[in-house]
Amino acid sequence: MLSSAKIVAFVQVSDRKKAREFYVDALGLKFISEDPFALVVDSNGIRVRIGEMPELQPAQFTVLGWEVPDLEEAAADLRSKGVELQQYGFKGQDERGIWTTPGGDKVAWFKDPAGNVLSISQHA
8 A cells, every 4th residue: 555655754853944945945845835833845746844843853864865866966056055065984985075885876965954964866
């Protein structure tokens, strides 16, 4: 039953106004709605519900990620919008923050204004 159902993603933030500016303006996700419970955006047909928790303790691992066809182009676009790619010191991570795995996949991480870890990836 669930294998054919569309997934809905959830992320919590500490400031929905900043989150809307980030997810809609910087990342380019489509605004759907906002009510007292959540800000809702669309990412290529997947709904992302962004709730607010004033005292949020963000996870220290990736909570949302996007597979992109050209990671270098996507990373440059994010940087042009003021999004900073994270450095984790992995062997194979370059000065721009792009990590190339031993198998050739590429990953880059960044954070939203609440400190949630997000990623972009390109698979070999």
